[in-house]
Amino acid sequence: MKKRVPAYIITGFLGSGKTTVLQNLLTYCKKNNLKPAIVLNEIGETNVEQDLFHNDQVLEMLNGCICCSIQGDFTQELHSFLTSLNEEDVPDFLFIEGTGVANPLEIVDALTDPLLIDDVDLYSIINLIDGSKYLEYHSIFSSSKEVRTVLKSQVTTSSFIILNKVDLITEKMLQKVRKKMTDLKMDDTPIVETSYGDVDIQLLLERKIRTRRTGISKGKCGCTSGHHCEDHSHQDLNHSFQAIKINVANPIDRIQFENWLKRFPDTMVRGKGIVQLTETVGMFQFQYASKQLKLNRMKEATKLDPCIILIGVDLKSKEIEASFNKTFN
Numbered sequence: 001m002k003k004r005v006p007a008y009i010i011t012g013f014l015g016s017g018k019t020t021v022l023q024n025l026l027t028y029c030k031k032n033n034l035k036p037a038i039v040l041n042e043i044g045e046t047n048v049e050q051d052l053f054h055n056d057q058v059l060e061m062l063n064g065c066i067c068c069s070i071q072g073d074f075t076q077e078l079h080s081f082l083t084s085l086n087e088e089d090v091p092d093f094l095f096i097e098g099t100g101v102a103n104p105l106e107i108v109d110a111l112t113d114p115l116l117i118d119d120v121d122l123y124s125i126i127n128l129i130d131g132s133k134y135l136e137y138h139s140i141f142s143s144s145k146e147v148r149t150v151l152k153s154q155v156t157t158s159s160f161i162i163l164n165k166v167d168l169i170t171e172k173m174l175q176k177v178r179k180k181m182t183d184l185k186m187d188d189t190p191i192v193e194t195s196y197g198d199v200d201i202q203l204l205l206e207r208k209i210r211t212r213r214t215g216i217s218k219g220k221c222g223c224t225s226g227h228h229c230e231d232h233s234h235q236d237l238n239h240s241f242q243a244i245k246i247n248v249a250n251p252i253d254r255i256q257f258e259n260w261l262k263r264f265p266d267t268m269v270r271g272k273g274i275v276q277l278t279e280t281v282g283m284f285q286f287q288y289a290s291k292q293l294k295l296n297r298m299k300e301a302t303k304l305d306p307c308i309i310l311i312g313v314d315l316k317s318k319e320i321e322a323s324f325n326k327t328f329n
């Protein structure tokens with residue numbers, strides 16, 4: 001019988017630093033000659049970050065959230081992927097990056113499906129928190145119910161919390177975030193405070209959860225993180241987050257682009273994509289999170305055409321596209 005692959009669910013709200021931590025994990029694996037496999041899940045139809053993972057075994061689940069619309073596909077595809085491997089190709093670790101609005105318990109449900117329970121062994125649910133946005137996202141004045149529900153489900157179900165982006169906040173704010181999180185999380189869930197997800201990888205890889213081949217060791221829902229599973233519900237799955245894709249035919253001005261992104265209300269939580277800039281040649285991958293725009297020149301050619309992906313609640317695609325065309329064309 002093949003070994004069960006230790007699996008880690010990496011959750012956290014949009015832009016909190018999941019991919020950053022995943023890359024730290026992959027660097028660790030490379031240094032230590034370990035074979036990782038990765039599941040990447042996006043609610044949009046395109047994964048503009050695919051180039052970051054081009055030498056690794058990657059299973060992409062696009063256009064839906066594993067936690068709801070494509071849960072069945074995920075179970076089937078992951079099972080087929082793992083069972084198609086020869087013994088020597090079986091990965092040492094499986095990292096599953098959720099969409100940012102995923103309810104981790106639903107991914108746990110998928111991983112503990114009878115089809116997968118012999119293939120994977122869930123070790124931990126790692127939750128990334130964007131320290132710079134946490135209080136705002138929890139505020140009933142500046143945030144929506146959808147955002148608060150997703151955040152809460154991610155914090156309460158995690159077995160390891162990374163409080164990230166502490167470089168962007170003051171000590172006073174950090175104390176408020178700590179207090180708020182401590183009230184919500186399970187008592188035995190560790191919290192590590194970081195910038196750029198810089199956490200001791202061995203600590204991160206420690207087993208925090210136990211599942212049995214015959215079933216789950218605690219709770220009827222599949223969650224093994226130690227709390228009372230009857231307490232949480234699996235509703236609220238049809239979150240109204242959506243991703244909008246804008247194709248970008250021409251190079252755009254960097255400053256204008258940044259100003260355009262910053263004019264969006266807070267319901268537009270995350271931007272990412274690939275653009276060309278008027279000021280210099282080449283393709284740039286961009287990230288927009290926590291109201292910060294970051295552009296990185298792409299070192300290798302990409303098959304993807306330039307595009308902008310915006311994620312949020314109640315985004316009006318026609319209006320956004322019109323505003324883009326008016327500003328840049």
Ligand SMILES: Nc1nc2c(ncn2[C@@H]2O[C@H](COP(=O)(O)OP(=O)(O)OP(=O)(O)O)[C@@H](O)[C@H]2O)c(=O)[nH]1
Nearest residue numbers: 014015016017018019020100165195196287289294
């Ligand atoms: N200032 C600061 N920026 C960070 C930190 N961690 C990550 N970032 C940046 O935040 C942006 C989003 O980070 P990602 O790792 O892509 O976030 P994510 O959670 O994978 O995003 P989604 O997949 O869209 O939900 C990137 O530009 C990162 O470089 C941090 O600790 N401090």
